[in-house]
Amino acid sequence: MSNCHDLFIKFHDDEIYLKSDKKESLRKSRNALRDKIKKYFSEELDVKKPKFYGQGSYMMNTTVTPIDGEYDIDDGIYLEHLKDTDEGDWPTPSTVHSWIVKATKGHTSEDPVDKNTCVRVIYKANYHVDLPIYIKKDDQSPKLAHKSKGWITSDPKALTDWFKGEVQTKGDQLKRLVRYLKAWKDYKENDTKFPSGMILTILAANHFVSDYPDEDDAALVATAKEIHNTLSESFSLVRPVVPGEELFDNWSETRRTNFLNKLEDLVKKGGEALENQDKTEASKKWRKIFGSRFPEYQPPKDENKGSNSAIQTNSAAVLGNHGRSA
Missing domain, CATH: 3.30.460.90 (Beta Polymerase; domain 2)
Incomplete structure (x- = not known):
């Protein structure tokens, strides 16, 4: 992996x-x-x-x-x-x-x-x-x-204070995940209308998976999967501060389906990257999610081609719905 x-x-x-x-x-x-x-x-x-x-x-x-x-x-x-x-x-x-x-x-x-x-x-x-x-x-x-x-x-100031409180509790990785989701939106939006940056921020905070503090790749996939699963069951998001309105209220069924499909694609491709034994190939899969700004891994020139030591994760295999799996 x-x-x-x-x-x-x-x-x-x-x-x-x-x-x-x-x-x-x-x-x-x-x-x-x-x-x-x-x-x-x-x-x-x-x-x-x-x-x-x-x-x-x-x-x-x-x-x-x-x-x-x-x-x-x-x-x-x-x-x-x-x-x-x-x-x-x-x-x-x-x-x-x-x-x-x-x-x-x-x-x-x-x-x-x-x-x-x-x-x-x-x-x-x-x-x-x-x-x-x-x-x-x-x-x-x-x-x-x-x-x-x-x-x-x-009350936008209240929303800012709420998010800062979430970061204080969950750590700076949450802010990085929000930025990754926004970068994914920037690359993938095209003809499919994505949620606003504010909505992506609230979704990331609400469904943040804290199991991978030193693995942003696994944390992103796990959090995106949680978002997808929740919205698949009930496509709803309430602003966490006043006025507490339903943020997806005016979304058409087509727009909802398109966004769920985009999330599913992120989880699928991200999961394939996590499972790939070859880090160069894994990075190419991430480039399909984020575009050419994402770096392509280049193995060291003196790397032993018979060994995967340079590309292995030190983390234990994870069973279940989040991140890497055995």
Whole structure:
């Protein structure tokens, strides 16, 4: 049985992990936008400056380097000048969106995009910043300005805190598994619509298999198998924090079946890689899952061709449904 944990770590560290220089560049762009928005509220609207809370994968530290697409940052804007007013007196979501559009217009060469849930600012360097807008009264959960649904309960900070708690309990391997799942999505999505990164993150945390702390390959297969088995029985996922909605509520039967098939393919091909006696061949199977960014194993030139010592796992054989099997 081949152990490709070292190749997974190389794939993680060299190819998909967000590098510190890129993280700093994204942070600077985010902060420049914050300054521009605060200036607009102070000078143009003559109201109290909003506060900001980062959210999503950037704050969870699960962002991955995309193959060809854009990096994204989610930065929540909290309207301080409205938090002590009654909800019935709040402006419409379209109105508060228009403030952010005006505040950010001209910041980059492309005009901001006014979406239902946020205002998106697009940068030429293959990334964008999404700016959802909230009002949070001191004794209530935040409300998101949704252009088609109105002011709806949403607490992304609570979700970030929840995930950080999961990592604290289960270890940093959980974050790596989330990144692997996102990299798999990036390579495999094509015509099949995958779940969002947020949904993949919650699924990984809910179904994390802790039996393989030093074997990311086996841990990924075991966790993916748990996700597949659970969704096959009941295709349901509830957000673990308020508002606690069903996250698969609007999924069609076709989309559900397609995602289950993709998960089954990941488990099948990953299981074949785990069972392969030849580490080079095992790495080729992983490349079918992640693409050419995943490293292909090259045996040392002086390796004894009659021995498998360089490719054997030190782990005991595992019986059952998870990871490697005897």
